[in-house]
Amino acid sequence: MAIKVNKFKCGYCGACVGVCPPGALELVETWIEADEKCTSCGICAKICPVGAIEVSR
16 A cells, blocks of 8 residues: 555545545545555545545655
């Protein structure tokens, strides 16, 4: 996984899921999961309203 989601900050709004170009993010019950399609583009981190996503390249 190329992203880290801080589960204590994340409000599980799904904004990141909607903007992910390769469709690598999924909202599963009360957490965000990324699969192997993640390209570390950083769009999810930029759109997150609470800054819960960190991109590792």
